[in-house]
Amino acid sequence: MADHTDDYWRGTRRLTAILLAAWLATSFLAVFFARELAGLTIFGWPLSFYLAAQGASLVYLAIVGIYAWRMRRLDRRQRERA
Secondary structure, eight states, X not given: OHHHHHHHHHHHHHHXXXXXXXXXXXXXXXXXXXXXXXXXEETTEEXXXXXXXIIHHHHHHHXXXXXXXXXHHHHHHHHHHO
16 A cells, blocks of 8 residues: 555655646746747747746646646556555
8 A cells, every 4th residue: 555655755746746847947048038939920929928828727627637637647546456
Protein backbone atom coordinates (compact mmCIF):
# COMPACT_ATOMS: atom_id res chain seq x y z
CA MET A 1 0.00 0.00 0.00
CA ALA A 2 2.76 2.44 0.89
CA ASP A 3 4.54 1.83 -2.42
CA HIS A 4 1.38 2.64 -4.38
CA THR A 5 0.82 5.79 -2.35
CA ASP A 6 4.42 6.86 -2.88
CA ASP A 7 4.07 6.28 -6.63
CA TYR A 8 0.87 8.32 -6.67
CA TRP A 9 2.41 11.30 -4.90
CA ARG A 10 5.58 11.06 -6.98
CA GLY A 11 3.46 11.22 -10.13
CA THR A 12 1.43 14.11 -8.74
CA ARG A 13 4.54 16.11 -7.82
CA ARG A 14 6.14 15.38 -11.20
CA LEU A 15 3.05 16.48 -13.11
CA THR A 16 2.74 19.62 -11.01
CA ALA A 17 6.41 20.50 -11.51
CA ILE A 18 6.20 20.03 -15.29
CA LEU A 19 3.05 22.12 -15.60
CA LEU A 20 4.45 24.84 -13.34
CA ALA A 21 7.56 24.96 -15.54
CA ALA A 22 5.33 25.32 -18.61
CA TRP A 23 3.39 28.11 -16.88
CA LEU A 24 6.60 29.88 -15.89
CA ALA A 25 8.08 29.53 -19.36
CA THR A 26 4.91 30.88 -20.98
CA SER A 27 4.71 33.82 -18.59
CA PHE A 28 8.40 34.70 -18.51
CA LEU A 29 9.45 34.05 -22.10
CA ALA A 30 6.62 36.04 -23.67
CA VAL A 31 7.66 39.10 -21.64
CA PHE A 32 11.41 38.54 -21.88
CA PHE A 33 11.39 38.21 -25.67
CA ALA A 34 8.62 40.77 -26.33
CA ARG A 35 10.84 43.09 -28.36
CA GLU A 36 12.12 40.30 -30.59
CA LEU A 37 8.64 38.83 -31.01
CA ALA A 38 7.18 42.22 -31.97
CA GLY A 39 8.79 41.87 -35.41
CA LEU A 40 6.65 38.81 -36.21
CA THR A 41 2.97 39.30 -36.93
CA ILE A 42 -0.10 37.07 -36.73
CA PHE A 43 -3.26 38.37 -38.38
CA GLY A 44 -1.74 41.85 -38.46
CA TRP A 45 -0.87 41.97 -34.76
CA PRO A 46 2.63 41.71 -33.32
CA LEU A 47 3.32 38.23 -31.95
CA SER A 48 4.18 39.65 -28.51
CA PHE A 49 0.72 41.28 -28.31
CA TYR A 50 -0.94 38.07 -29.51
CA LEU A 51 0.90 35.98 -26.89
CA ALA A 52 -0.03 38.37 -24.11
CA ALA A 53 -3.66 38.79 -25.17
CA GLN A 54 -4.58 35.35 -26.49
CA GLY A 55 -1.76 32.84 -26.55
CA ALA A 56 -0.89 32.84 -22.86
CA SER A 57 -4.54 32.46 -21.88
CA LEU A 58 -4.90 29.48 -24.21
CA VAL A 59 -1.75 27.91 -22.78
CA TYR A 60 -3.08 28.38 -19.24
CA LEU A 61 -6.36 26.77 -20.24
CA ALA A 62 -4.45 23.87 -21.79
CA ILE A 63 -2.39 23.49 -18.58
CA VAL A 64 -5.58 23.23 -16.50
CA GLY A 65 -7.06 20.71 -18.95
CA ILE A 66 -3.91 18.58 -18.99
CA TYR A 67 -3.75 18.65 -15.19
CA ALA A 68 -7.38 17.52 -14.85
CA TRP A 69 -6.95 14.77 -17.45
CA ARG A 70 -3.71 13.38 -15.98
CA MET A 71 -4.91 13.61 -12.38
CA ARG A 72 -8.06 11.70 -13.29
CA ARG A 73 -5.86 8.94 -14.71
CA LEU A 74 -3.60 8.95 -11.64
CA ASP A 75 -6.60 8.87 -9.29
CA ARG A 76 -8.22 6.03 -11.21
CA ARG A 77 -4.98 4.02 -11.19
CA GLN A 78 -4.58 4.63 -7.44
CA ARG A 79 -8.16 3.49 -6.76
CA GLU A 80 -7.59 0.28 -8.73
CA ARG A 81 -4.43 -0.52 -6.78
CA ALA A 82 -5.99 0.16 -3.38
